[in-house]
Amino acid sequence: MPLSIATWNINSVRLRQSLVEEFLDEYQPDLLCLQEIKCQNDQFPEKAFRKKGYEHQAVKGQKGYHGVAILSKRPFSQTHSRDFCNMGDSRHISAVFEADGSPVRLHNFYVPAGGDEPDPKKNPKFDHKLRFVDEMEAVSAIEDDIPSVLVGDLNIAPLENDVWSHKQLLKIVSHTPVETEGLTRTFNKGGWTDLIRQKIPPEEKIYTWWSYRARDWEASDRGRRLDHIWAAPQLAERMTDLKVLKHARGWEKPSDHVPVIVELDLT
């Protein structure tokens, strides 16, 4: 059985608990990383997900905003949350688990959105985003000999075909050169491989987020690839499948992000 890992910005786990449960029933990933749970740890629907077979959970919540969690069928040997930029917010959690006898580390990130104005001198949120991505360069694809997978809402669409219009989005936060260059620096420094782009060539448009504000998200199709799955090269070469669940954007009361699922055969 291949190992499967899913990532999904859920935009309030309490509001979309039943959607998560339906997703788990249908897709049965070994691990699910959630971002923007928007609740405190004691409000997280732990028991409901436990009932679905996800007995092992690592939750880093905060009131109202952000918050990340990992649901797992497999036990963790360690979990950790790092406070990037010393903001006291909840944007990272990691766990180590076993896959076919060897350990794998999983990092789950929610990178700051960055506000509207793409100028770090005028906009502190954009400055925070750039500093956050810079700090992420210390996260390596292999750490203490353990190969890693890094997933999450990185809030940056790095390639031209990661957005509906490269030209029209060059000055829009999420696709500005200073952001995409920063993310590429972090990606290269960590020694990562981009699993979505390993499966779907860069010539092809692929999105994981569509705004709520479009009248018809599907017809206008002005999406962006903001969610990512990166892995150490030795894990990347074991990828057997990857799916971006575009149809999830059309579910009832959807998140504005869709799940991405990767399968790795580590036998």
Place this chain on the structure above:
DNA sequence: ATGACGGATCTAATCCGA
């Protein structure tokens, strides 16, 4: 390009998302 939507919060008007 913006913000037509949608979420959370000191439940009403405001902040935030990207």
